[in-house]
Amino acid sequence: MSSKDLYSILGVERSASDAELKKAYRKLAQKYHPDVNKDNEEAEKKFKEINMAYEILSDKQKRAQYDQFGSTGGPGGGGFGGGFGGFDPSQFSGDSGFADIFETFFGGAHPGGGRSRGPRGPQTGGDIETTLSLSLEESAFGTDKTLEINKADACPHCDGKGAEPGSSIVDCVDCQGTGQVRSVRQTILGNMQTVRTCSRCHGEGQVPEKPCTTCHGTMRTRQRQNLTVKIPAGVENGATIRLKGKGEAGIRGGGYGDLYLHIRVTPHKSFLRKGYDIHSEIELHVLQAILGDKINVETLHGPISLKIPSGTQNGHTFKLKQKGVQHMRGSGQGDHYVTVKVMIPTKLSKEEKVLYDQLTTASGLDLDPDQGLFSKFKK
Ligand SMILES: [Zn+2]
Numbered sequence: 001m002s003s004k005d006l007y008s009i010l011g012v013e014r015s016a017s018d019a020e021l022k023k024a025y026r027k028l029a030q031k032y033h034p035d036v037n038k039d040n041e042e043a044e045k046k047f048k049e050i051n052m053a054y055e056i057l058s059d060k061q062k063r064a065q066y067d068q069f070g071s072t073g074g075p076g077g078g079g080f081g082g083g084f085g086g087f088d089p090s091q092f093s094g095d096s097g098f099a100d101i102f103e104t105f106f107g108g109a110h111p112g113g114g115r116s117r118g119p120r121g122p123q124t125g126g127d128i129e130t131t132l133s134l135s136l137e138e139s140a141f142g143t144d145k146t147l148e149i150n151k152a153d154a155c156p157h158c159d160g161k162g163a164e165p166g167s168s169i170v171d172c173v174d175c176q177g178t179g180q181v182r183s184v185r186q187t188i189l190g191n192m193q194t195v196r197t198c199s200r201c202h203g204e205g206q207v208p209e210k211p212c213t214t215c216h217g218t219m220r221t222r223q224r225q226n227l228t229v230k231i232p233a234g235v236e237n238g239a240t241i242r243l244k245g246k247g248e249a250g251i252r253g254g255g256y257g258d259l260y261l262h263i264r265v266t267p268h269k270s271f272l273r274k275g276y277d278i279h280s281e282i283e284l285h286v287l288q289a290i291l292g293d294k295i296n297v298e299t300l301h302g303p304i305s306l307k308i309p310s311g312t313q314n315g316h317t318f319k320l321k322q323k324g325v326q327h328m329r330g331s332g333q334g335d336h337y338v339t340v341k342v343m344i345p346t347k348l349s350k351e352e353k354v355l356y357d358q359l360t361t362a363s364g365l366d367l368d369p370d371q372g373l374f375s376k377f378k379k
């Protein structure tokens with residue numbers, strides 16, 4: 001089984017998702033499992049091959065390394081498998097066998113596999129996601145909000161260095177300051193040198209003489225922090241604001257992650273936002289609608305005087321120009337639409353009843369009140 005592409009071993013495309021890999025692996029592993037292929041050497045070989053391929057491809061970091069070196073030649077010059085010239089994975093017993101081979105091949109010792117790519121190199125801090133609730137007014141006009149976040153940040157006691165203040169930095173005893181630990185193993189191909197990143201110093205070669213007593217040398221601690229965030233005017237419900245570098249601190253010199261703020265605008269009791277426009281309703285007495293009036297309408301920008309013309313119909317919508325939400329990009333703002341809801345009185349005084357009767361006569365209407373307009377008020 002020399003020089004076989006790991007993807008073709010599993011019968012998947014290079015672009016296969018994790019789920020596709022897993023599915024392909026499961027299917028093949030079932031087919032070639034030793035339990036169902038008793039005394040079948042071919043199947044056993046195949047089963048080991050499948051396991052090796054899956055072990056590497058199911059690990060994000062190893063897969064990335066394989067993609068990088070396996071396709072471009074890598075240190076062996078002939079693809080991943082080619083570098084070994086046909087090694088037999090069955091020679092490497094135990095769970096760690098394949099991983100060891102892989103470390104040898106792609107670990108920190110490889111000149112092209114710079115430290116930053118290794119699992120022990122600098123790592124960018126994690127991103128943080130949080131939800132921020134805003135009132136409609138806050139989202140419309142923008143605001144400064146102070147959030148309390150809980151994140152891993154540089155240890156304040158050692159200033160993120162991992163060493164107890166005042167203690168010196170010394171060469172790591174495990175790797176004598178090289179950052180790498182070598183060991184030699186015997187295989188059918190002869191002695192094979194394995195080089196691993198030193199686990200004590202994480203490949204740094206140096207360690208603090210006395211680790212920080214607060215972070216125990218990890219350089220980071222979990223911290224509750226207050227962060228003031230400027231919310232831009234016009235931001236919408238459901239929007240996400242990315243604050244670059246406001247996430248968690250990196251590890252071993254890696255940069256900060258980002259903070260993602262998911263905006264939730266709480267519903268307003270009388271305004272509904274649609275895009276940059278605001279919609280609301282006004283209740284008018286039937287006489288206001290019939291005779292006309294001048295009223296104040298509440299908007300985001302405060303009360304606005306609105307002339308109601310006589311004969312205004314139920315459901316009519318007035319447009320209050322530029323009284324909506326400020327556009328997030330560019331200038332200008334939306335409008336405010338106010339829709340009329342004509343209210344019919346549900347109770348009439350005796351005097352009103354008399355006047356409405358007179359009005360009915362003047363309007364030339366011939367009503368049958370018991371079943372008609374006012375029947376329900378007669379009891
Ligand atoms: Zn070391």
Ligand SMILES: [Zn+2]
Nearest residue numbers: 155158212215
């Ligand atoms: Zn510390």
